[in-house]
Amino acid sequence: MNIKRLGRHECEELWGDGTTLPPLATDITAEESSIREACVNFLSSNIGLAEYSMDASFALELYFGILSFKDGFTLRMAADNSLWRRLAVQVMPDLVEKRWPAKSGIHSKDHFWAKTQRNWLKSLWWYAHLSCQGNDRALTEACILKGSTDSIQHIVERPGPGGFRVELCREFMKRIGNGSINVAKLKKLLKLNTSRVCLVEPELYAGGIIGYVDSLIQSVP
C-alpha cells in the first residue's frame, strides 16, 4: 500500500496560521487517491452522521474496509505517525474538517497532525483495532455503538509507556458493548488499571484478561 509520509516540520510549514487548510497534495499516489475516493464515498453516503456517530461508522469502515489488513495495511503502518499526517493534511484535510471544523476561523491542528494520538484518522483506526471482537465487524460494531467520544479518548489516547495491551482494551470494549459497564465506569477502571499493572500482568492473572477485568470491576463501585 503506497502511502507517502509527511514530517512534522513539513506540516508546520503547510499549516501556517490554521485559518485555511493546506491544499491537496499534487503528488498523490494511485493508492492514496483510492483511499481518498473510498472515504469521500463513505462520508457522502452517510451524510446524516455527526460527531460520535460519524466517528463510530467511519472507524469501522476504515478498519474493516478502506485500511484493512487484507488489503495490505499493516500494524507497522498503523503506528507510523508520518503516514497519518500525510493522509490527514495532504490527502483528505477536507474530510477531517467535516468532523473537526474550524472554531472562530482557526482549524485545530491537534486533530490533523500536531497531537499524534488525536489525529482523527489515526485515532479512529486504532479505536476500531482496540475494540475489535474476533475480527468480526458486526460484533465490533455492537461494542463501538455503545461508546462515546469519551471512550475514544479513554481507550486511544493513553497507550501507556510501552504501548497498548490490545486484548485488554478489547475486553474493556466488550464490556461496554454488553452493557456491563458504561463509559464513565470505563474511565475509573482504566485509572485503577494503570496502577494495578505495575504489580500484575493482566494476561497472567487468575482467569486471564477476563478474570482481571472482573476483578477491576469488583474493585470500582
Next chain:
Amino acid sequence: MSKVKVAPYRVTSQTPNSDYGVTVSQVRCSSMGRPLELKQHDPIIPRDFNPENDPLRIEMDISINEPSNLYYPSEDAVATKGSRLGIALFWESRDSGRRGIGPCHYFDDGDQVRNVSLGIDFGVGELREEFDFAPKLFLESPGVIESGFTNIKGAILGNIDKKQSVVLDGNGSKYPIHEASEGPDAPLWRVQMDWDDPLADSFFRHFKIILNTDHHDYNSLKRIENPQQGEGVVPVALKEILASTLFGMMVKLKDSTDDWSAIMEGKSEPKSVGQLAWVYKEHESWNLASPSELLQDIRKTVESI
C-alpha cells in the same frame, strides 16, 4: 537471583525457504545491553533485515540451576513453598503501539534444573522503530501464605535479566547526529526538535542535529580517525555544535512546555527527551539557575566526549 544463568539472546528472521541472520547495520543494543548474537545460516543471500518484509524472532536460553533458592526460606526467596513460578519474555514497543508476552514456562520448588528457551515471534510488518524486551519471573499459582510474599496469580516478581532494546529503523548512532545533502548554500548544520510530548517522545527520534555534507566546511566536522578511540576523535567544531544544540533543547523544554517540573522530578519515560534532560541535570550537575551557567556546564560535559 544468583542461580539463574542467561545466555546471550538471538535475533533471527526465518522465512519459509531460508533462515538468515539480521545484519548489524540496522540492529543495535541498548547501552546497557550485551552485543547481539547474530545467526548467519544463509551466507548465500546476505542482506539487510527489512521490517517491512521480514518476520522476526527473539530467543534467549535461561538455566535455573536450583529453583529451590527462589523459595522461602532461602535468602533469595521470591515465593513461598508450594508456589508455581513462571518465566516469559515480556516485550513492549511504544513506537509500534503495542506490548505483549511470549510463551510461558513453569516450574516449582521440586524441580532440580530448568533449562528453558524463551522466544517471541513477530510477523511481517508488525513492529516499527524500536522495541524492548526482558525475561521476567511471575507467580503462576500461589502456595503457602507467608507474610511479605504476594499470593496474587500473575504478580510480577522481577526481571531475570536487564531490559534489552532492538532498533529496527535507525542508524544506530551513539549521538543524534545525521548527515544530509542540503546544497552548498544551506547552513553547515541545523537542529530539529520536534517532540510532541517531551515526557514520552524518544530523544533519538525527536532531537536531531543534521550536518550539511555539501557545505564547504563540512570536512571540519568529520571525526578524526584514531584506532585507540573506537569511533574516532570528535572535532572541536562538532563539540561546539553539540553544546549549543543541547543548550537549545534545555531552553526549549524549560520555556515552552508545561511539563518542566515533571521532567525535573525524573518522571519522564525511558529514553525520552525529558529523561535525557533529567539525567544530564542529575548526573552532570547542570546548573539551571541561569543560561550562562547552564551553557558552561553543558560545554564541560561535551568536552569529555
